[in-house]
Structures are given as structure tokens and as C-alpha cells.
Amino acid sequence: MVEKRSWLTVLTHVILILGVIMMFFPIYLVFVASTHTLADILDAPMPLLPGSHLWENYSRAFTEGSKSLGASVSVMLINSLIMATGIAVGKIVISLLAAYAFVFFRFRFRSLFFWTVFITLMLPVEVRILPTYKVIADLHLLNSYTGLILPLIASATATFFFRQYFLSIPSEIVEAARVDGAGPMRFLFDILIPMSRTSIAAMFVILFIYGWNQYLWPLLITTEERYYTLLIGINRMLAVGDQQAEWQLIMATTLLAMAPPVFVVIGMQSLFIRGMTESEK
Structure with a gap:
């Protein structure tokens, strides 16, 4: 007979959730930074919520690229x-x-x-x-x-x-x-x-x-x-x-x-x- 331990199940899920958060938090920060202006990013601390410049930044990157790069x-x-x-x-x-x-x-x-x-x-x-x-x-x-x-x-x-x-x-x-x-x-x-x-x-x-x-x-x-x-x-x-x-x-x-x-x-x-x-x- 297999004994079910609810506390062990909860602990396992907590560890898995923490692992997922640790893996995806840097990706989330990249996304947040891509939705702000350069001044907002350089201003400490950097915002942790998405900004209002998502379309502007992505459209410029996709069609023009940065000033230091000659390709979009x-x-x-x-x-x-x-x-x-x-x-x-x-x-x-x-x-x-x-x-x-x-x-x-x-x-x-x-x-x-x-x-x-x-x-x-x-x-x-x-x-x-x-x-x-x-x-x-x-x-x-x-x-x-x-x-x-x-x-x-x-x-x-x-x-x-x-x-x-x-x-x-x-x-x-x-x-x-x-x-x-x-x-x-x-x-x-x-x-x-x-x-x-x-x-x-x-x-x-x-x-x-x-x-x-x-x-x-x-x-x-x-x-x-x-x-x-x-x-x-x-x-x-x-x-x-x-x-x-x-x-x-x-x-x-x-x-x-x-x-x-x-x-x-x-x-x-x-x-x-x-x-x-x-x-x-």
C-alpha cells in the first residue's frame, strides 16, 4: 500500500514553482526592458512592470535596428x-x-x-x-x-x-x-x-x-x-x-x-x- 503524504506533494509543487520562476524571471526582465525607454532602463531601480513603448521599440528594431548596426x-x-x-x-x-x-x-x-x-x-x-x-x-x-x-x-x-x-x-x-x-x-x-x-x-x-x-x-x-x-x-x-x-x-x-x-x-x-x-x- 502506497502512503500518500499531502505535505510532500505540496513541497514538491512549491519547489517546482520556484524553479519555474527562477528560470523565467530573466526572460520576464528582458521583456519588461524591451517595453521601456532607455532612460527608464538606466534609471535605478529598473521598472519591474511592462511599459508603454512596446510597439515603438519592436517596430524600430524590426525595421531599422540600432544606431550602431547597419541591419534591421x-x-x-x-x-x-x-x-x-x-x-x-x-x-x-x-x-x-x-x-x-x-x-x-x-x-x-x-x-x-x-x-x-x-x-x-x-x-x-x-x-x-x-x-x-x-x-x-x-x-x-x-x-x-x-x-x-x-x-x-x-x-x-x-x-x-x-x-x-x-x-x-x-x-x-x-x-x-x-x-x-x-x-x-x-x-x-x-x-x-x-x-x-x-x-x-x-x-x-x-x-x-x-x-x-x-x-x-x-x-x-x-x-x-x-x-x-x-x-x-x-x-x-x-x-x-x-x-x-x-x-x-x-x-x-x-x-x-x-x-x-x-x-x-x-x-x-x-x-x-x-x-x-x-x-x-
């Missing part, structure tokens, strides 16, 4: 979306094809090639970033969407994830496809990919957030404002030297930078959970 949030938002989506789609396509080859094709040194790919997980980005920059510079891909996306579309993590999923597919399905006369490409596109849709959706969420949060690589290869991502834009808005940073616009940009990943997670929540916990076979 709308331009940087599009750049970040293109980069994050391109990285996520590119990683998924390459990883699917690589995992498909490792699982369903027989060739010499197959295990060696797979573990060679897997070992690249042990190499941090900083180790290979200078040679990667040299290659991109020699190909004249600096300040371009191709330069932002191409070096980051290989993924050992996604390859390993899809390989493990493909290994769990019953051999009867493969044999049935062969009996029906399905070739390798038909088996991949008509059977394997539809079966893997929840896994692909789960990986897309992870890789989209990975691409959206990229900072070091865009910082290195973008020098023109029209190719700035949101994270780079926020950094440039802070680098004002002796001038006063426009904190109300910085906070508005920060909140706008948080919105797309949140929408992706919320919109694909059910597929993400199913892809991480279930197998559709």
Missing part, C-alpha cells in the same frame, strides 16, 4: 532562418544517405568508415575552424549563405542516430521490398523515409536549434551587415565603445531571437516526443 532585425531574422533551416535540412539529407549506406549496403571497410565518421564527434569545432575558414576563403564563399551553411552540414551525431534506427527495422520489411521489386532508391523514398518521419522530425528540431545558436562560425565569415545573423547582430549592438548601448532595442532583439526556436519546438512537440521515444515499424 528583419534582415538578421531571415539570415538566421536561412542558416538554421539550411543546416538542419543539409545534415538530415546527408546523414540519412550515409546511414542508409552503412546499414543496407555491403562494402569493404564499412565498419571502419562508420567509426571514422563517428570519431569526428571527438573533434571540437574550434580544432577545425581555421582550416575550414581557409577553405571557405579560398572558394570565395565569405559573406554568403553557402559559406554559412556548407561547412556545418555534415553530422556524425545524426548519422549515428539514423543508423541505430535503421538497424532496428525488421529484416522482413527489407525482404518484402525486394520481393516486390523495389530498388534501393524506391526502398529509401517509398518505405524507409516515411517510416522514419518522426525520427526525422525529432532530429530536425535538434539540428534547427543547433544551427540557430551558431555564433563563432558566422562571426568569422560575415563582415557585411546584410549577412549578419541575430546572434551576431546582438553582439554588434553591444559593441558601441564609448557610446551608450540602446538597451531597449537590444532586449527587443534578444526576445525576437528566442521566438523562432520556441515556435519550432512547440509546433513539432508531438513529433519530437514520438521520435525520441517510439519506433514506427
